[in-house]
Amino acid sequence: MGAYTSSFTGTGGETLSSMTHPSRADWITAHAVATDLAIVEVDRLWLRFQQLGCNEDGVLELEVLERPPASNSVFAKHILSSFVTTRENQEVITFEAFLGAMKWAEMAPEMDKIKAIFNMINNGQPVTKELLYMILKRTYPDESKDSLSKLTDLMMNEMDDKHHGLITQFQFVKWVKKLPEEELRHLLEFRIVPLEITQEAHRLFSHREAEANVPSRYLLSDAVLETIAEKIQNMDWHLLSNKLHFTGQELELIQRKQPYNPRLQIYDMLKSWKQREGKNYANPAVLYRAMQECDMNEAAQLLT
Secondary structure, three states, X not given: OHHHHHHOOOXXXXXXXXXXXXXXXXXXXXXXXXXXXXXXHXXXXXXXXXXXXXXXXXXXXXXXXXXXXXXXXXXXXXXXXXXXXXXXXXXXXXXXXXXHHHHHHHHOOHHHHHHHHHHHHHOOOOEEHHHHHHHHHHHOOOOOHHHHHHHHHHHHHHHOXXXXXXXXXXXXXXXXXXXXXXXXXXXXXXXXXXXXXXXXXXXXXXXXXXXXXXXXXXXXXXXXXXXXXXXXXXXXXXXXXXXXXXXXHHHHHHHHHOOOOHHHHHHHHHHHHHHHHOOOOOOHHHHHHHHHHOOOHHHHHHHO
């Protein structure tokens, strides 16, 4: 994907891999914090990464690309090879790089996605008629040779307006942009968590929140937050911070302010959340739900 991979590959995966491991309870949490993704998104992508064949250390070795399911699609293989990073002098695909790529696919501007697709076809080089035919053959394996040849000629005539026998990135982008807006949006849209699942989750949360036995907003005092911090200081509170939508940078700043003191770090985090939400909107129901999802049920009872 050329220059686009620079936004999600590099040494970050190597640094993170030295801090956590798939066998540790904070594997998902640490990656969520590092990539600014939600726990549910990281959890879903971890399942996909395992299905691709990652090893016990949570990385994909390049030999995996030579066997199914990666080898089933030349395009999937090409895309995955774009995520390669170096770890301990070995070229691998880290889970963090994979997450970064999926996040990019979901959030990147439309134009960047179109250019990235072209770059994946032939490493950014112009596409010849022969290559276009091979791509169509892989895309439509059941079509006859005659049908594929006609489709190749049609697409070359539409895109190669200079009649040079090559399709450049500019010509490809120009052709793609002619597609109906709704169709193009549908083709380029990618969601880590499908929309219908997200909508159902919001529906269930709204229902639970209405039934939850939690106090009114004005009762969410600093004293309660301080007691909560005391109770969860030995638990995975980074998971809670992710549920409350703190970024990795925000969490790092909080930890620097209160080094070696998890209780004060948690207290500062909770106060920051309350201040961010505003005194009229810092709903205990939100904190209650987040704590329950982190298995902090005893501390969550302080809100009932």
